[in-house]
Amino acid sequence: MDFVSFLIQVLNSLQYGLLLFLVASGLTLVFGIMGIINLAHGSFYMVGAYLAFALTSMTGNLMLAIALGLPLAFVFGAILEWALFSHLYKRDHLEQVLLTYGLILIFEELRSLAVGDDVHGVTIPELFSASIPLSDNLSYPVYRLVISVVCLALAGGLYWLIQKTRLGMMIRAGSHDRDMVKALGIDINLLYRTVFALGVALAALAGMLAAPISSVYPGMGSSVLIISFVIVVIGGVGSVWGALVAALVIGFADTFGKVLLPDLAGLMVYLVMAVVLLWRPEGIFKKG
Amino acid sequence: MMQLTLGVIAGALVPLGAAQAAEKIKVGLMLPYTGTYASLGTAITNGFKQYVQEQGGKLGGYEVEYSVVDDESDPSKATENASKLVKRDNVDVLVGTVHSGVALAMAKVARDTKTLLIIPNAGADELTGPLCAPNVFRSSFSAWQPAYAMGKIVAERGHKNVVTVTWKYSFGEQSVAGFKEAFEKAGGKVAKELYLPFPNVEFQPFLTEIASLKPDAVFVFFAGGGAVKFVKDYDAAGLKRTIPLYGSGFLTDGTIDAMGGSGEGLLTTLHYADNLTNPKDQAFRKGYAVAYKMQPDVYAVQGYDAAQMLKTGLDALKGAKFDKDAVIKAMETAKIDSPRGAFTLSKAHNPVQDIYLRKVEGRDNKLVGVAEKALADPARGCRM
Numbered sequence: 001m002d003f004v005s006f007l008i009q010v011l012n013s014l015q016y017g018l019l020l021f022l023v024a025s026g027l028t029l030v031f032g033i034m035g036i037i038n039l040a041h042g043s044f045y046m047v048g049a050y051l052a053f054a055l056t057s058m059t060g061n062l063m064l065a066i067a068l069g070l071p072l073a074f075v076f077g078a079i080l081e082w083a084l085f086s087h088l089y090k091r092d093h094l095e096q097v098l099l100t101y102g103l104i105l106i107f108e109e110l111r112s113l114a115v116g117d118d119v120h121g122v123t124i125p126e127l128f129s130a131s132i133p134l135s136d137n138l139s140y141p142v143y144r145l146v147i148s149v150v151c152l153a154l155a156g157g158l159y160w161l162i163q164k165t166r167l168g169m170m171i172r173a174g175s176h177d178r179d180m181v182k183a184l185g186i187d188i189n190l191l192y193r194t195v196f197a198l199g200v201a202l203a204a205l206a207g208m209l210a211a212p213i214s215s216v217y218p219g220m221g222s223s224v225l226i227i228s229f230v231i232v233v234i235g236g237v238g239s240v241w242g243a244l245v246a247a248l249v250i251g252f253a254d255t256f257g258k259v260l261l262p263d264l265a266g267l268m269v270y271l272v273m274a275v276v277l278l279w280r281p282e283g284i285f286k287k288g
Numbered sequence: 289m290m291q292l293t294l295g296v297i298a299g300a301l302v303p304l305g306a307a308q309a310a311e312k313i314k315v316g317l318m319l320p321y322t323g324t325y326a327s328l329g330t331a332i333t334n335g336f337k338q339y340v341q342e343q344g345g346k347l348g349g350y351e352v353e354y355s356v357v358d359d360e361s362d363p364s365k366a367t368e369n370a371s372k373l374v375k376r377d378n379v380d381v382l383v384g385t386v387h388s389g390v391a392l393a394m395a396k397v398a399r400d401t402k403t404l405l406i407i408p409n410a411g412a413d414e415l416t417g418p419l420c421a422p423n424v425f426r427s428s429f430s431a432w433q434p435a436y437a438m439g440k441i442v443a444e445r446g447h448k449n450v451v452t453v454t455w456k457y458s459f460g461e462q463s464v465a466g467f468k469e470a471f472e473k474a475g476g477k478v479a480k481e482l483y484l485p486f487p488n489v490e491f492q493p494f495l496t497e498i499a500s501l502k503p504d505a506v507f508v509f510f511a512g513g514g515a516v517k518f519v520k521d522y523d524a525a526g527l528k529r530t531i532p533l534y535g536s537g538f539l540t541d542g543t544i545d546a547m548g549g550s551g552e553g554l555l556t557t558l559h560y561a562d563n564l565t566n567p568k569d570q571a572f573r574k575g576y577a578v579a580y581k582m583q584p585d586v587y588a589v590q591g592y593d594a595a596q597m598l599k600t601g602l603d604a605l606k607g608a609k610f611d612k613d614a615v616i617k618a619m620e621t622a623k624i625d626s627p628r629g630a631f632t633l634s635k636a637h638n639p640v641q642d643i644y645l646r647k648v649e650g651r652d653n654k655l656v657g658v659a660e661k662a663l664a665d666p667a668r669g670c671r672m
Contacts, residue, residue, distance in 0.1 A: 005500040012492040109322075117326045119513045121520070121546035131526050138499035139526035144492075213521065214489060215546055217513025218324045223487060255493040258484065266456065266485035 001259070004135045009255055015144045017251020018151035022206035023224055024231040024243045025158060026199030032238015033175040034192055036088055037096045040103035042225025044200045048073060048207025050111060053120045053216045062125045066208050070201055077200025081193045089192070108218065117218050122211040147209050154202070155244050162240060171195060175238060230269060234276045236283030245284055249276075313350040313602065313610060316379030318369055318394065319408075321358040324512065325386045327542075328587045329358075332408045334580050335591030336383065339599070342575065347595065348602030350610075355379055359390050366393030374401045380610050381406065383594050386587075388412035388459055395419050404601075404612055408594040409587060413462045416638035418669035422616055425637040427594040427624075429559050430665040431459050432466035434536040437643035437659035438507065438557040439470025442534055447504035449479050453494055453518070454509040456483035463509035463536055471507075479503055489517045495525040506531055511538040516546040523550035540648050541586055554648045557659045560586040560628045561644045562652040569627035586628075593626045597633075600624070636667035 001009070027041045051072065055065030084103075088096050124143045131139035162168035174181045174191055182188045207220075214220065231250055235242030250269055257268030264271070276284060317336070319329035333356075340352050355377040357369050366389070373379050374397060381404040385391050391410030398405035398421065405424045407415060411431040415424065442450060450471060454460030460483070468478050480501060482494050498506060506527075510518045515538065522528055528550070537558025544551050572592060576584035600622035601615030623632050624639075631641040643660045646653040 002500060005496055008496045008499075009493060012496060016490055016492065112322065112326065117324060119516050119543055119546045121516055121548040123548055124524075131524060133526065135499065137502065137527065137530040138496065141524040143524070213517070213524070215513050215516035215520065217516070219487075220513065223489075254490065258482075258493040259497050262482060265483070266488075 004138070008134060008138065008140060009259060011140060011144070011148075013252040013255040014248070015148045015251075016255060017248040018148050018155070019206055019210060020224075020227060020231060020250060021155060021244050021247035022151050022209070023203050024228040024235070024247055025155075025240050026202035027228050028232045028235065028238055028240060028243045029171075029195055030199045031232060033171060033195055034085075034089060036085060037093050037100065038085075038199075039097060039100040039225065040107065041100075041199070041203055041228060042221030042223075043104050043107040044073070044077070044203035044221070045207040045210075045224045046111065046219075046221035047076070047107065048204030049122075049211040049214070049216045049220060050115060050120075050207075051204065052208035052211035053122050054115070056122050056211075062122060062208075062212060066205070069208055070205060073204035074197045074201040076204075077197035078193050080200065081196040085196060086189065086192070104221070107221075111218065120216040122216060124212040141213075143212065147213075150209065154205075158240055167191075167194070227269065230273050234273055234283055236280075236285040239283070239285040242283055242285030246276075311350050311607060311609060312353050313347060313381070313598075314353050314355065314377065314379040315598075316355045316357070316373035316377060316382045316384075318357045318359050318373060318382060318384030318390075320361045320386050321356075323361050325361045328386045328409065331585055331587035332383075332386070332591035332594070334576065335584065335588035335593075336408070336595045338572075338576055338579055338588075339592045339595035341579070343599065347599045348605065349607050350602055359385050359387070361385075361387040361390060363387070363389035363393055366390040367397060370394045370397035371401075374398075374403050380404065380612075381598060383408060383591075383598075385410060388415075391415060392419065395421070395424050398424055402612070404615060406594045406597060408590040411462075412458060413665070413668075414458075416634070416636040416665055416667050416670060420636045420667060420670035420672050422672060423612065425597060425619060425633065427597055427639065428590045429641070430638050430667075431462035432469075432665055433641075433663055434538075434557045434559065434643055435463040435466035435507075435509065436470045437645075437663060438534055438536060439467040439472075439476075440474060441555070441557065441645055441659050442467075442505055442507060443471050443474030443476045445505075445532075447532070448476050449504045450476060450507055451480045451482065451498055451501055451503040452478055452507045453482045453484075453491075453498075455486035455488070455514065457486045460486070460509045464507070467507050467536075487514060489514050491518050491521050492525075495521055495527060498531065499525070499527060503531060506533050508533065508535045508539060510535070511541075512543065515539045515543045519543075519547050519554065520550045537586070537646060537653065540646075540653055544648055544651050544653070551648045552650075555656070556646050556648075556653065557643050558586060558646060558653070559639070559641045559643055560589055561646045561655040563655050564627070564629065564644075566627070566629060568625055569629075572627040584627075589627050593624055593628075593639075596624050596626065597622060631662075634664045634667060636665065636670040636672065638665045638667060640664040 051069040052065050056062050128143040128146050131141045133139040231246045235246030253268050253272040258265045321329050383406050386409045388410040407426040409428045413430050452464045535556050537556040540556050601619040604618030629642050631639045634640050640662050642658050643663050645656045645659040647656045
C-alpha cells in the first residue's frame with residue numbers, strides 16, 4: 001500500500017469510526033445510565049435519515065433540514081421516553097428487549113406506510129459537494145471530512161457536557177445511584193428524559209449526516225444497531241469515552257480488514273471484539 | 289378515452305366467448321408484500337393480474353382463483369407458507385417469488401409435492417441448475433445471464449484488467465462468476481474480486497483500494513440501497529471520471545432517482561430496458577399505466593410473462609380437467625410473446641432471451657443495443 005492510499009484509508013477509518021461513535025454514544029448513555037437495552041436505537045438512526053430526506057425535499061437544503069430535524073428528534077425521544085421507556089426502568093432486560101424489538105417492527109411498518117419501501121437519495125449541500133484530489137485518480141470527498149469534523153466537535157461537546165456541567169454531574173451521579181440523586185431533590189425523571197432524548201437526537205443526527213452518502217432505505221438501522229452494540233460492549237457499558245475509542249478501533253479494524261484481509265472482512269469486527277473482551281471482559285473503559 | 293372505452297367493451301365481451309368452460313384454476317401467489325421487496329412483489333402481482341384481465345379474467349378458458357400469501361422475503365417461513373398453499377388451499381400452480389432463499393425453499397416444496405411452480409423473479413442459478421425439475425419454471429432470468437452478457441461487452445470495449453465488487457452472498461457471487469466466465473474467455477483478466485458481507489454498505493475502503501489498483505474498469509453487482517450508495521460513493525471518490533463502472537441491470541433499476549445524477553451514463557445489462565420499441569411492450573406499458581396509475585418495470589414484465597406461460601400450458605388442455613403433465617409439456621415448447629421481446633424456454637425451463645445493453649440517461653435505462661441474442665443459461669448441474 002503506497003502512502004497516499006494509506007493516508008486515505010486512515011481518513012476512511014476515522015470518518016466511519018466517528019459516525020459509528022455518534023450512534024453508539026447515545027446507546028451507551030441510555031444503557032449505562034438508565035440500564036435499558038434499547039434494540040430500537042438503530043431505528044432512531046433510520047428515523048434521522050428519513051427525516052433528512054423528507055425535510056431536505058421540503059426545504060431544499062440539508063443543513064436547514066438538520067437544523068429542523070434535530071429538535072424534532074429530541075422531542076420525539078422525550079415523548080417516547082414519557083410514553084414507553086419510563087415504564088421500563090424497573091423491568092428486567094427480557095421485557096426491555098421485547099418492547100424495543102417490537103418498536104423496531106412498528107417503526108419499519110410506519111416508515112413503510114408513510115414513505116414506502118423505495119430507496120431515496122439526499123443531495124449533499126452545494127457548499128461541501130467538492131472533492132479534494134489526493135492522487136492522479138483518487139479524491140477525498142469534502143463532505144466526508146465535514147462529517148468527521150462535526151463528529152469530533154460533538155465528541156468534545158459531549159465530554160464537556162458530562163464532565164464539566166451541572167447536568168453532566170447529575171447524569172454521572174444518576175448512573176451510580178438513582179435513589180440517592182432523587183433524595184437530593186433532583187428531578188430524576190426529567191434527567192432521564194433528557195438523557196434519553198439526547199441519545200435519540202445523537203442517533204438521528206448520525207442518520208441525517210449519513211443520509212447523503214449512505215442513501216436512505218428500509219432496514220438501514222439494523223446493521224448500524226449491531227455494530228453499535230459491539231462498540232458499546234468493547235468500550236465498556238456506559239462510558240462515552242470508551243465508545244469513542246471503541247468506535248475508532250472498529251473503524252480501523254473494518255477498513256483495514258477489508259483491504260488487507262478481504263477474506264476475513266465480515267469477521268474482522270467480531271474478531272476484534274473477541275480479543276478485546278478476552279483482554280478486558282468489562283470493555284476497555286470499565287465504568288468506575 | 290377512446291381506447292379506454294374500447295378496452296372496457298372488449299373486456300366485457302371476452303368472458304361471453306369463453307363462458308362455456310366451467311373449470312377453475314387455482315393460482316397460489318407467494319410474494320413479498322411487506323418489507324424491502326414489497327414493491328417488487330406488488331409489481332409482479334400487478335403484471336400477472338394485468339395479463340389475466342387482458343384475457344377477460346380467464347387463462348385459457350379457466351376462471352382464475354387466487355390464494356395470496358405474503359412471504360415477507362423470509363426463508364425461515366418459506367416452507368410453511370408454500371406447503372400451506374399446496375396442502376390447505378390446494379392450488380394448481382404456485383407463483384413466486386422475489387427472494388432467492390425463499391424461492392429455493394419453494395422449489396423444494398414443489399418438487400416434493402409435484403406442484404407446478406413458476407418463478408417470476410428469483411435468479412439463483414441453482415433453481416434452473418442442480419435443483420431443476422420438470423415442474424419448475426422460471427419467467428425471469430438466472431443470475432448468470434445478465435452478468436455473462438456484460439463480461440463480453442466489457443471485453444469488447446477494450447478493457448483488459450478488471451476489479452469486481454459485490455456482496456458475499458450467492459446472487460452476488462454467481463453474478464461475478466458469470467461475468468468472469470465471459471470476460472476471461474474473451475482474453476480479459478479479473479485482477480481482484482472484492483466482497484463485503486450483505487447488506488454492509490461501507491464501501492469507502494474498497495474505493496481507495498480500487499484507486500490504488502488502477503484497473504481498466506470495475507464490474508459490480510448491487511441492488512437497492514446498496515446500489516445507490518455504491519454509485520454515489522464511486523462518483524464522490526472521483527473514480528467515475530477515470531475508471532468506467534459496469535454492472536448487471538439491477539444496479540440502476542428503480543434506483544436512478546435516488547442516485548441523483550451520479551448514475552448518469554452507467555452501462556448495465558438486463559433482459560429489459562425502458563424504451564424497447566416492440567408493439568407488445570408498448571401495449572403492455574399503456575395497459576399497465578391505465579390499470580395501476582404508474583409505469584411498469586422489469587418485475588411487472590416477469591409477472592405478466594408468468595401468466596402468459598401458464599396460459600400456454602392451459603390452452604393445451606382445451607377446457608378439460610387440469611392435467612399437470614399436459615400443461616408442463618405445452619409450456620416447455622412455448623414461445624412467449626413478452627414485452628421484453630419473444631423468448632423460448634431452455635431445457636432447464638429458464639428463458640432463452642436477449643440481454644440488452646442499457647445506458648442511464650436522465651431517469652431511464654435507455655436501450656443501447658443487444659448484448660447477447662437469445663442467451664441460454666448453461667444450467668450446470670441440471671439433470672432432467
